[in-house]
Amino acid sequence: xxxxxxxxxxxxxxxxxxxxxxxxxxQEGELVSLLGVSxxxxxxxxxxLSGLVAPEEGRVLLSGEDITAKPGRISYMMQKxxxxxxxxxxxxxxxxxxxxxxxxxxxxxxxxxxxxEFGLEGTQYxxxxxxxxxxxxxxxxxxxxxxxxxxxxxxxxxxALDTITKSNIHRWYLDVMEHINLSTLFIxxxxxxxxxxxxxIYILNGRPGRITEEIVIEEKKPRQADFNLSDAFFRYKRxxxxxxxxxxxxxx
Amino acid sequence: xxxxxQNITSKLPAAAALALIVLLWFILSxxxxxxxxxxxxxVDVVKALIGDFPIIMEHARTTLQxxxxxLSIGIILAFITATLMDHFLILNxxxxxxxxxxxxxxxxxxxxxLVLWMGFGMAPKITLxxxxxxxxxxxxxLDGYKSVDRDSIDLMRAMGATKLQIFWHVKIPAAMPQFxxxxxxSASYAVVGxxxxxxxxxxxxLGVYMTRVKQAYAFDKMFAVIIFIVVISLLLMAVVNVIxxxxxxxxxxxxxxxxxxxx
Numbered sequence: 001x002x003x004x005x006x007x008x009x010x011x012x013x014x015x016x017x018x019x020x021x022x023x024x025x026x027q028e029g030e031l032v033s034l035l036g037v038s039x040x041x042x043x044x045x046x047x048x049l050s051g052l053v054a055p056e057e058g059r060v061l062l063s064g065e066d067i068t069a070k071p072g073r074i075s076y077m078m079q080k081x082x083x084x085x086x087x088x089x090x091x092x093x094x095x096x097x098x099x100x101x102x103x104x105x106x107x108x109x110x111x112x113x114x115x116x117e118f119g120l121e122g123t124q125y126x127x128x129x130x131x132x133x134x135x136x137x138x139x140x141x142x143x144x145x146x147x148x149x150x151x152x153x154x155x156x157x158x159x160a161l162d163t164i165t166k167s168n169i170h171r172w173y174l175d176v177m178e179h180i181n182l183s184t185l186f187i188x189x190x191x192x193x194x195x196x197x198x199x200x201i202y203i204l205n206g207r208p209g210r211i212t213e214e215i216v217i218e219e220k221k222p223r224q225a226d227f228n229l230s231d232a233f234f235r236y237k238r239x240x241x242x243x244x245x246x247x248x249x250x251x252x
Numbered sequence: 253x254x255x256x257x258q259n260i261t262s263k264l265p266a267a268a269a270l271a272l273i274v275l276l277w278f279i280l281s282x283x284x285x286x287x288x289x290x291x292x293x294x295v296d297v298v299k300a301l302i303g304d305f306p307i308i309m310e311h312a313r314t315t316l317q318x319x320x321x322x323l324s325i326g327i328i329l330a331f332i333t334a335t336l337m338d339h340f341l342i343l344n345x346x347x348x349x350x351x352x353x354x355x356x357x358x359x360x361x362x363x364x365x366l367v368l369w370m371g372f373g374m375a376p377k378i379t380l381x382x383x384x385x386x387x388x389x390x391x392x393x394l395d396g397y398k399s400v401d402r403d404s405i406d407l408m409r410a411m412g413a414t415k416l417q418i419f420w421h422v423k424i425p426a427a428m429p430q431f432x433x434x435x436x437x438s439a440s441y442a443v444v445g446x447x448x449x450x451x452x453x454x455x456x457x458l459g460v461y462m463t464r465v466k467q468a469y470a471f472d473k474m475f476a477v478i479i480f481i482v483v484i485s486l487l488l489m490a491v492v493n494v495i496x497x498x499x500x501x502x503x504x505x506x507x508x509x510x511x512x513x514x515x
Contacts, residue, residue, distance in 0.1 A: 050410045072412020082407050086425040086502045095421065096411045129506045147411045 001028045002063075003183050004049070004074070004151050009058035011044050017208040018044045022058070024202055024211065026151065026183050033186045033194040033201045035240065041209030042187045046153050049185070050076040062151065075148035079156045081140040083128035089139050090115075090124040096147030111146060117179060118142045119172060134165045138172070145182055155187045170196055178222050195236045196228050203243055213243050292472035301476035308461065308480055315450065315458040316484070318374055319442040322381020326438060330386050334393035338423075344394075355387050359448055367453040377449040377457070384445040385438035392434025396427025429503065432496040439488040443481060 004026040011019050019041035026032050034042050047053045049060055051071035059068045067073045075096070083092045091098075093114075094107035102110075115121050118138050128136055137157060144152050158166050158173075170193065177184075188194050194201050195217060203213035219232060227233055274294055280286045281293035288296075301308070337344040359380060366376035400423055408418045450459025458477055465473040497504055 047406075052406055052409055071409050074410075076407060076410035078403055078407060080401070080403060082401065082404050084404070084422065084425065085506070086428070086500065087421075099408075099411055099413045099417055099421075127502045127505045129502070 002026070003028050004185070005061040006045075006049060007058050007061070009045065009048055009055045009060070011041070011048055011053065011055045013044075019048075020208040020210055022204075022209070022211055024185075026185055028150070028183055029181060030199045031177065031184045031186060031197055033188055033198040034204050035188060035191065035194045035201050036204030036209065037244070038189060039207065040204045041207075042204055043155055045204075045209070046076065046155050046185075046187060050074055050153055052076075062149075073149065075144045075152045077140055077144040077152060077154045077157050079159055081128070081133075081136040083136055083139060083143075085128055088125050088127060089120065089131070092128065093139055093143040093146055096143060111142070114142055114145070118145075118176060132165075133161055134169055137161065137169060141173075141176075145180060148182065150181060150183055152182050152184050153187075154184055156189070157186075158193065159188070159190065166193075173197065174221075174223055191237055191240050192228055195233055195240070196223065201240070203240070205244070215240065215243075289469065289471065292475055296472040297475040297479065300470075300472040301479060304473055304476055308458070308477060311456060311458045311461045312480070312484070314374075314456045315443065315446045318377040318446040318449075318457070319381055319488075321374075322378045322446065323385050323438060323442040325378065326382045326385035326442075327389055327435070329382065330389035330393060330434075333386075334390045334397065334427075335419075337390075337394060338397040351387060351390065354383070359384055359445060363449045363452045366449065372453045372455060377446050377454070380449040381442050381445040384441045388434040388437045388441070389431065390434075392430040392432075393427050396430035397423050399430070400426045428496075428500055432492065432500070436489050436492045436496075439492050440485040443485050443488065447481060 002025050006022060006024050009019060009022040010017065022045060024032070024034075034045065036042055044053075048055045048058075048068075051060070051067060051069050051073065054069035059066055061067065062073055083089070084095070087095070090108050090111055091104070094104075094111035097107035097110060098104055112124065115124055118141065120135065120138055120142065123131060123135065123139070128139070131139065141154075141157065144154070158169055161169060174197065186194075186197065198217050199221075201213075201215045201217065202211050203215070204210070205212040215236070217236060219227060277291070278294050281288060281291050282295075292300075333347075337347060362383070363376070363380055366379050370376040370379065404422055405418055408422055413421070446457065447459040447462070450457035451463055454460045458481060462474055462477050465471075465477070
């Protein structure tokens, strides 16, 4: 079932077209990556999808309902964890529920059982400054999960982490995704990360940004963490690098 | 080394320096190098402070009332002003320069005008305290509001937060550290502001008492009042510090964390 659908999105900032005629869709339970070089308009697309800004053309549909320029329906996780320093972790992650009108106590009760699932057990009553970078990203993801009705936009959520932490968090992420139902659009410029985590990959290219390719990763889930050492993985990687290079040549 | 011991040792140099100054003062006045009518000995000052304590307390009550009312009104006005200026950019552009200009007007210069307009009661004193305390708090709050990460606000909006919710959950807490920094300065300004305005007219208050003992050439008593004012100001700043710690528990955690990293 198609959960999220973007149709012919064009967005301009002060006369300059940033993204042009972008149409993508996200099926229930899928993880789809948007892969592209910096400046291809990936974040702009997320701003449109989340409803923070209105596109010049096109519309965004959530389960068939038009949610163009209506924030609050799709959850959004940015590169920075953006945990509020003055709130304890449990209040940070349950903030979306409080914003929707739930009482603090009820919101805490709903968030609490999920801490174990997300590998955050014991951090409930700590402040963000007491957590490591990887743990803070986990908390940010839990908050994203609690604010969603099943659809999440993740904008390079792991790019600020060092390589070792990152590969740990990938393994953790694949594991968590087995247990929770979250359909995810994922921005990244890390090809390995895209292949490892995605069901499908959209390649975003050029200025203005357009979708130039759609690649399906057939590898079954749950994927093993050593998938990124397999032949199949390298075939995908070679294909993607080829596509990206081809696009660059066409640009010239 | 335990935290407590470390805390005490880090304050030792300041305590030693203070003791040295008092000792120097004691030697200068006791040996007669500086005559007693110009610089009373610390012993005389302490005697005056003890002897005059009831009367000083009586005057202090009025001064502290003025400082308290002035500071309270100053905080409320600062909060309203800063919030409006943060919300409406045009107000910020219009009033920020004027606010800076008002800060260059010396307190002592406007005090007589205020007395002229409002008489010898509490009103001109409270007004002066409001004027002097308003600015540091307003600027602190404005900077604090501005320190909020743009992405944080976008994220809140993406979560469907209203403007009021963003203000409550993000902006106010972000402004707290700067608010308290401003309040700490304002708290000491408040007492001094009240005293200065009392110099220029009034019937009761520490400033009035100071003028009286000065005219009687009772310098030991005057020094006693000065020391009393210093102690009161320090106490007020300490109170602000306690309130700051209680209302921002996460800052204590962060500060502790930083110290641990350094060790």
